[in-house]
Amino acid sequence: MKRSKIGLALSLLLAVGTLLGACGKANNNAGNNATGGKKGFTVGMVTDIGGIDDKSFNQSAWKGLQDFGTANHLSQGKNGYDYLQSQSDADYATNLNTLSRQGFDLIYGIGYLMQNDVDTVAKQQPKSHFAIIDAEVKEPNVASVLFRENESSFLAGVVAGMTTKTNKIGFIGGMESDVIQRFESGFVAGVKAANPNATVDIQYAASFSDAAKGQAIASRMYSSGDDVVFAAAGATGNGLFKEARDRKAKNPNQAIWVIGVDQDQSAEGIVTAGGKQVNVVITSAMKRVDNAVKDLTTKTKNGSFPGGKTSIYGLAENGVGLSTINPALPNKAAVEKAVSDWTSKIKSGTVKVPATRAELKTFSVK
Amino acid sequence: MSFMEVLMIIIPSTLLWAAPLVFTALGGVFSERSGVVNIGLEGLMWIGAFSSIVFNLTFVHVFGNWTPWISLLAAMVAGGLFAILHAVASITFRADHTVSGVAINLLASGITLFLVKYIYGKGETDIIQKGFSKIDIPVLKDIPVIGKLFFQDTYWTSYLAIVVAFIAWYIIYKTPFGLRLRSCGEHPMAADTMGINVTKMRYLGVIISGMLGGIGGGVYAEAISSNFSHATISGQGFMALAAMIFGKWHPLGAMGAAIFFGFAQSISIIGSSLPLLKNIPDVYLLIAPYVLTILALTGFIGRAEAPKADGVHYIKGSR
Numbered sequence: 109m110k111r112s113k114i115g116l117a118l119s120l121l122l123a124v125g126t127l128l129g130a131c132g133k134a135n136n137n138a139g140n141n142a143t144g145g146k147k148g149f150t151v152g153m154v155t156d157i158g159g160i161d162d163k164s165f166n167q168s169a170w171k172g173l174q175d176f177g178t179a180n181h182l183s184q185g186k187n188g189y190d191y192l193q194s195q196s197d198a199d200y201a202t203n204l205n206t207l208s209r210q211g212f213d214l215i216y217g218i219g220y221l222m223q224n225d226v227d228t229v230a231k232q233q234p235k236s237h238f239a240i241i242d243a244e245v246k247e248p249n250v251a252s253v254l255f256r257e258n259e260s261s262f263l264a265g266v267v268a269g270m271t272t273k274t275n276k277i278g279f280i281g282g283m284e285s286d287v288i289q290r291f292e293s294g295f296v297a298g299v300k301a302a303n304p305n306a307t308v309d310i311q312y313a314a315s316f317s318d319a320a321k322g323q324a325i326a327s328r329m330y331s332s333g334d335d336v337v338f339a340a341a342g343a344t345g346n347g348l349f350k351e352a353r354d355r356k357a358k359n360p361n362q363a364i365w366v367i368g369v370d371q372d373q374s375a376e377g378i379v380t381a382g383g384k385q386v387n388v389v390i391t392s393a394m395k396r397v398d399n400a401v402k403d404l405t406t407k408t409k410n411g412s413f414p415g416g417k418t419s420i421y422g423l424a425e426n427g428v429g430l431s432t433i434n435p436a437l438p439n440k441a442a443v444e445k446a447v448s449d450w451t452s453k454i455k456s457g458t459v460k461v462p463a464t465r466a467e468l469k470t471f472s473v474k
Numbered sequence: 475m476s477f478m479e480v481l482m483i484i485i486p487s488t489l490l491w492a493a494p495l496v497f498t499a500l501g502g503v504f505s506e507r508s509g510v511v512n513i514g515l516e517g518l519m520w521i522g523a524f525s526s527i528v529f530n531l532t533f534v535h536v537f538g539n540w541t542p543w544i545s546l547l548a549a550m551v552a553g554g555l556f557a558i559l560h561a562v563a564s565i566t567f568r569a570d571h572t573v574s575g576v577a578i579n580l581l582a583s584g585i586t587l588f589l590v591k592y593i594y595g596k597g598e599t600d601i602i603q604k605g606f607s608k609i610d611i612p613v614l615k616d617i618p619v620i621g622k623l624f625f626q627d628t629y630w631t632s633y634l635a636i637v638v639a640f641i642a643w644y645i646i647y648k649t650p651f652g653l654r655l656r657s658c659g660e661h662p663m664a665a666d667t668m669g670i671n672v673t674k675m676r677y678l679g680v681i682i683s684g685m686l687g688g689i690g691g692g693v694y695a696e697a698i699s700s701n702f703s704h705a706t707i708s709g710q711g712f713m714a715l716a717a718m719i720f721g722k723w724h725p726l727g728a729m730g731a732a733i734f735f736g737f738a739q740s741i742s743i744i745g746s747s748l749p750l751l752k753n754i755p756d757v758y759l760l761i762a763p764y765v766l767t768i769l770a771l772t773g774f775i776g777r778a779e780a781p782k783a784d785g786v787h788y789i790k791g792s793r
Binding site: 349 | 479482483486487490491591595596597598600601603605607608609627694698699700701703704705706708739740743744746756760
């Protein structure tokens with residue numbers, strides 16, 4: 109009995125010690141910041157399980173930090189910019205806490221998967237500044253970053269509407285969510301704006317990682333006459349590229365096209381058809397997480413951290429956009445002109461691109 | 475859309491989807507028929523997908539149009555070698571088969587992703603330029619109706635999978651080797667009494683299973699995903715395992731089950747454009763493959779019986 113009490117006391121002591129130790133460290137670092145001068149602005153990010161080379165938003169966000177670092181003569185590490193990779197969902201909170209204790213001035217959580225953890229850690233570390241990409245957290249020390257994917261998809265829709273010969277266009281979605289719905293609504297609106305006779309064939313794969321299913325859906329779409337297909341479906345979209353390349357290789361005269369997503373995917377459309385290299389990708393609806401990260405970091409450095417607010421990056425803020433149009437497109441000049449016309453209309457606010465299906469119903473272009 | 479058009483979409487996509495599962499499920503049959511539970515099929519597919527893509531990217535300039543086939547051989551060898559780990563742990567060291575299989579899965583995903591980062595310096599490989607592409611099978615494609623449905627716009631690998639399934643059936647059920655293999659899975663002591671080297675047969679069963687699992691992964695990577703990343707193999711190995719059980723540990727049964735899975739999957743994809751199914755909400759079509767599978771498992775197949783000594787260690791001299 110006595111022994112166990114001593115044990116309990118000892119472990120309590122240990123626990124308190126650990127906690128105090130942690131506090132001490134945080135305070136020390138905070139003190140450093142407060143006294144200032146000793147070190148410059150520091151910024152860190154926590155990736156999700158994809159890591160900084162996932163060809164998607166982690167990679168893009170890291171590029172944004174690197175660009176920021178180069179522009180401000182910072183080096184990678186505790187006194188400049190750095191990242192921590194998460195191996196599983198359980199690591200998010202730990203990694204966010206670690207960066208906070210190391211005294212980073214701004215800490216990014218990349219991806220909506222981290223929403224809850226950023227919320228929790230932001231409450232625990234009220235003196236640290238956090239930012240979250242692709243989700244909203246309502247805390248005074250958290251800046252939320254969202255994108256207007258519907259605007260880049262709208263431009264992609266314009267391109268698709270002007271390219272199609274059959275007036276049938278396909279859209280493959282990953283899973284039903286607000287983000288993918290923005291892609292869908294914007295795309296459909298763009299198609300309608302450019303070509304009122306065209307219809308959009310929409311199908312969801314219910315997965316972001318099932319290339320086989322993506323390929324089967326793409327096969328169905330091309331077989332039933334869709335000649336331009338846009339996929340906002342992560343790795344499921346790989347199947348679309350494979351199907352398009354296979355069809356082109358087998359029948360080089362067939363006019364079939366793909367529109368990529370998130371970043372310039374033109375490298376995935378290269379295929380040897382009829383003895384020469386062609387590309388089935390027209391363009392890609394890009395999400396410039398790097399620009400958003402750079403912008404927000406610069407704002408924070410200059411002392412205007414948008415805590416508790418949601419910053420939305422669209423065409424006007426260079427947060428989204430289209431990659432270059434495939435030169436093999438027969439009406440490339442006309443398409444490029446239409447894209448730049450619509451871009452300026454969207455930037456100036458004369459056209460408001462729908463972000464939900466409900467908004468799409470009432471959408472019309474004069 | 476006419477009925478013919480519908481079939482023309484369903485049949486090729488069914489076969490395409492089923493091919494990797496057929497190979498991997500056959501691998502499972504070989505291993506479990508010899509008495510070693512192989513839950514590591516998923517891991518073996520990882521290894522196969524990884525090695526075929528790396529080999530393809532590295533040697534495409536050397537082998538030209540033959541690259542995908544030779545890469546498939548590389549995947550087979552890599553899968554076979556990797557399966558030796560499972561064999562050593564579960565046969566020689568008598569580890570629990572399920573635990574060893576899970577270890578294989580974890581090790582495979584870890585080691586392949588690590589190597590991709592190490593070799594290419596990024597999280598996923600580039601797209602391969604020479605994969606398996608759509609072909610029309612000469613002569614057979616000209617058969618009226620059937621030619622159009624089965625032999626146009628299809629992939630060689632789908633037919634290879636079906637041929638291999640028949641070869642596997644012949645080996646397991648019609649040759650002395652097959653009889654010995656099965657006897658080790660049913661009653662290893664009796665087999666031992668008859669002078670069969672149980673350890674050797676089980677090693678062979680697991681290694682063949684690794685080779686077929688490797689091919690399965692290679693087929694998926696080269697015919698469907700075209701590159702290797704953390705999302706390339708996501709659950710196909712477990713689907714293959716299910717196909718094997720669904721097929722009652724029989725090579726042709728496993729093949730049929732894999733094709734059935736593919737068919738259910740294709741129906742759910744084509745469903746939205748069929749006049750009959752058009753008004754059904756999406757979610758029912760999406761869950762249809764799984765519901766069909768459960769129905770088939772419970773209603774039509776009857777009891778699936780594993781080999782008697784599947785997962786049981788054979789220790790010489792003990793009863």
